[in-house]
Amino acid sequence: MANILIIDDEKAIRKTLSEILSYEGYKIDEAADGAEGFKMYKEKAYDAVLCDIKMPKMDGLEFLEKAKEVNPDIPIVMVSGHGNIDTAVDAVKKGAYDYISKPPDLNRLLITLRNALDKTTLVAETKTLRKKVSKTQAMIGESAPISKIKETIAKVAPTDARVLVTGENGVGKELVARWIHEYSGRAAGPMIEVNCAAIPSELIESELFGHEKGSFTSAIKQRIGKFEQASGGTLFLDEIGDMSLSAQAKVLRALQEGKITRVGGDKEISVDVRVVAATNKDLLKEVEDKNFRLDLYHRLSVILIHVPSLNERSEDIPALVDHFLEGVCSEYGIAKKGIDKDAVKALQQHKWSGNIRELRNVVERLVILSGKTITAEDVADYVVPSKERKQNA
Numbered sequence: 076m077a078n079i080l081i082i083d084d085e086k087a088i089r090k091t092l093s094e095i096l097s098y099e100g101y102k103i104d105e106a107a108d109g110a111e112g113f114k115m116y117k118e119k120a121y122d123a124v125l126c127d128i129k130m131p132k133m134d135g136l137e138f139l140e141k142a143k144e145v146n147p148d149i150p151i152v153m154v155s156g157h158g159n160i161d162t163a164v165d166a167v168k169k170g171a172y173d174y175i176s177k178p179p180d181l182n183r184l185l186i187t188l189r190n191a192l193d194k195t196t197l198v199a200e201t202k203t204l205r206k207k208v209s210k211t212q213a214m215i216g217e218s219a220p221i222s223k224i225k226e227t228i229a230k231v232a233p234t235d236a237r238v239l240v241t242g243e244n245g246v247g248k249e250l251v252a253r254w255i256h257e258y259s260g261r262a263a264g265p266m267i268e269v270n271c272a273a274i275p276s277e278l279i280e281s282e283l284f285g286h287e288k289g290s291f292t293s294a295i296k297q298r299i300g301k302f303e304q305a306s307g308g309t310l311f312l313d314e315i316g317d318m319s320l321s322a323q324a325k326v327l328r329a330l331q332e333g334k335i336t337r338v339g340g341d342k343e344i345s346v347d348v349r350v351v352a353a354t355n356k357d358l359l360k361e362v363e364d365k366n367f368r369l370d371l372y373h374r375l376s377v378i379l380i381h382v383p384s385l386n387e388r389s390e391d392i393p394a395l396v397d398h399f400l401e402g403v404c405s406e407y408g409i410a411k412k413g414i415d416k417d418a419v420k421a422l423q424q425h426k427w428s429g430n431i432r433e434l435r436n437v438v439e440r441l442v443i444l445s446g447k448t449i450t451a452e453d454v455a456d457y458v459v460p461s462k463e464r465k466q467n468a
């Protein structure tokens with residue numbers, strides 16, 4: 076059932092609203108002024124807020140402004156007294172969902188709230204759908220290793236088991252992580268990705284766990300970290316082998332206890348997160364070299380999925396070429412080009428770096444430079460790296 080926050084300095088109004096809404100099955104929290112309400116708003120994911128306008132400490136308009144900064148998607152319904160209908164209208168202009176007058180009319184209150192909650196659901200659904208459409212891609216390949224990976228995903232995804240995905244750059248580790256998320260019971264929740272190699276080590280803790288305002292010089296605003304953002308979903312820790320030892324210690328604690336503390340904060344916050352990690356490093360070697368904690372390795376690697384490089388599954392190349400041909404031609408708005416068998420064979424025999432992006436780039440190059448049908452000659456002309464061609468010449 077939906078969580079509603081009621082902010083009003085008049086205890087009697089709070090009590091009335093709370094009783095009506097609890098009777099309707101909503102879960103209610105109460106705050107006695109804007110400041111207290113804002114504190115609660117930051118700490119819990121509410122589905123809607125009912126907020127009085129005139130209050131001590133922080134009034135309704137100030138609350139609205141601050142709340143919209145933290146999360147603009149949560150509908151806020153203003154509750155206005157006789158004297159401040161104009162302010163209520165003003166609040167709607169500033170992003171409030173709607174307003175109701177005091178004393179609240181029961182029907183109007185329930186209808187407004189129901190509409191507001193429908194909006195929340197709609198926003199959330201659109202977000203996940205948009206993500207699904209743009210992010211879940213096909214995993215092409217019927218080779219033994221890819222078939223085995225798909226089988227493992229089918230078995231593992233519905234559990235909450237942690238998965239460590241290994242393999243060279245660009246072999247499809249992130250794609251495996253996305254599939255795990257999409258086939259899990261968490262698919263309606265978020266999948267949050269952190270590239271541990273791309274974040275400077277002094278910022279990684281704040282990135283993962285968030286920070287309180289003023290906890291360090293550049294922390295001008297409170298920030299929710301990736302662990303909290305991923306709550307109810309999946310946290311994908313890419314390039315985990317590049318994480319600093321001090322961040323590793325904190326991640327370990329988060330995994331052991333299911334709780335995190337924001338940088339500069341002292342409160343423990345529960346998080347419900349499934350972690351999938353990936354690395355192109357040999358983590359056990361990193362453990363030997365004292366760059367990676369063995370206990371964290373064990374926590375992360377309940378299930379191991381190794382994605383082999385393209386050269387070890389060249390039988391998948393024809394299907395991948397066909398897949399990329401279709402994608403590239405449709406991006407260019409042209410009819411799908413053909414490709415000769417010999418051309419496919421030549422691509423299959425090519426020594427690839429392992430990074431699938433290289434194959435896609437080559438297909439794109441061939442689409443641009445070849446005629447209606449891509450031939451083995453085109454492959455010979457356009458695929459051999461320029462360095463080799465110079466040596467051959």
Ligand SMILES: Nc1ncnc2c1ncn2[C@@H]1O[C@H](COP(=O)(O)OP(=O)(O)OP(=O)(O)O)[C@@H](O)[C@H]1O
Pocket residue numbers: 212213214215216242243244245246247248249250251313355398431432
């Ligand atoms: N089996 C596959 N079928 C279709 N596309 C694939 C397949 N594997 C990978 N790709 C595509 O290749 C690209 C690289 O894959 P991905 O980003 O998953 O690799 P990665 O191993 O996570 O890379 P990095 O090491 O750079 O993080 C992506 O565009 C992905 O969609």
